[in-house]
Amino acid sequence: MQNPFKGAINIDFYTNQARIKWFILIVAIIIGGGSIIYTNSLVAKLKKGEEEKIRLWAQAVEFSSLPEVDASALTFISNNIIGPDNTLPVIVVDSATQQIYDARNVGEDEGLRERMLRKMRSENDPFKIIVHNGPNGEISDIQYVYYRNSYLLRQLSTYPYIQLSVIAIFGFIAYLAFSYSRRSEQNRVWVGMAKETAHQLGTPLSSLIAWVEYIKGMDEMKGRDDIIVELEKDVVRLEMITERFSNIGSVPVLKRQNVYDTVNGLLNYLKPRVSSKVNFNIEGTSQEIEANLNKPLFEWVLENIVKNGVDAMSGIGNITVTIGQESEHEVFVDIADDGKGIAKGKANEVFKPGFTTKKRGWGLGLALVKRIIENYHNGRIFVKSSQADVGTVFRIILSA
Ligand SMILES: Nc1ncnc2c1ncn2[C@@H]1O[C@H](COP(=O)(O)OP(=O)(O)OP(=O)(O)O)[C@@H](O)[C@H]1O
Ligand SMILES: [Mg+2]
The missing domain is CATH 3.30.565.10 (Histidine kinase-like ATPase, C-terminal domain)
Structure with missing residues (x-):
């Protein structure tokens, strides 16, 4: 008998399954990549904003030291607009002494400040402040403003990776659970079909055995042992098939x-x-x-x-x-x-x-x-x- 489902089972099922896998993989890559690109562009914009704030503050400090500048307006900007920001860690270093001159949002501990400064040096280029404190506005000092991005921004830049890892772990667990349940469903179908087949074969088989015994004793069958032998072979073959199905349908x-x-x-x-x-x-x-x-x-x-x-x-x-x-x-x-x-x-x-x-x-x-x-x-x-x-x-x- 030619298998009527052949085309349906073989070609369509496997090629479709492979196509669906590729489709899911490509969609997942697009979503994951898109989310990383989008967050990275957000982070870049916020970073620029934070950088601008520090630059403005450094500029305000520098301007306020100029003799011809009315310092009060700049002090106002410095103290009321940039100063109260409690998210951006800033350290001002005196270039001559290489000592920390001023710091904000980094705590009071000396060691902590030093460690923070090392991190800042490796992360962002500093802004330069030229201090004009001489009697005629001469340059009296040069300071460098080091800073770090806010904690929020640093968190945001790692966020998509954490989010994607969590989703990937969840997806993996869901896949395991799904394939486990699919496998146990397949098991039930195999076992159920096998049990049923063994059961269905059992009844006609036992009556067939009885019929063979009956035929053996018939007068018409005298001298026709060849037929009996063939019948018995077929019965044995059927018994073997039944045994196979019954074994696959139970714990072997x-x-x-x-x-x-x-x-x-x-x-x-x-x-x-x-x-x-x-x-x-x-x-x-x-x-x-x-x-x-x-x-x-x-x-x-x-x-x-x-x-x-x-x-x-x-x-x-x-x-x-x-x-x-x-x-x-x-x-x-x-x-x-x-x-x-x-x-x-x-x-x-x-x-x-x-x-x-x-x-x-x-x-x-x-x-x-x-x-x-x-x-x-x-x-x-x-x-x-x-x-x-x-x-x-x-x-x-x-x-x-
Ligand atoms: N010894 C072999 N040499 C070459 N190809 C083989 C061999 N054994 C299996 N195959 C290939 O693997 C396929 C699957 O074999 P399988 O026994 O599962 O199914 P089948 O023989 O096609 O059908 P049936 O369900 O009747 O056994 C075969 O169709 C054949 O292409
Ligand atoms: Mg085969």
């Missing part, structure tokens, strides 16, 4: 099993069911290796991978299973074919549900395989290597 029981025997048994079962031009081999250093397995589910995994391999070689070639020790507590099982290979960059995609390149494929085989290995066996599975027209190797790693 893992048992220490001989890996070679399990693989060998499954390959012997598959051999007569695929093209006779496919050779099956098992390689490995030891036939004694054991791993924690759920036999019906692990056989399902092997069957899916081997069938994909057979499909990839159009019915002629070799399937080689290699069993070995990955590490002290891990066993690997490699399944190699010499088929057409997996397209470059698709080695992870093949495990996604709905990914298929076959006319009659559902793209569910490897999604199921990954689930069984990772969720039910706590193991790993990946494409170890794949080359066009040379073949593909899948590696399964199980705990021993």
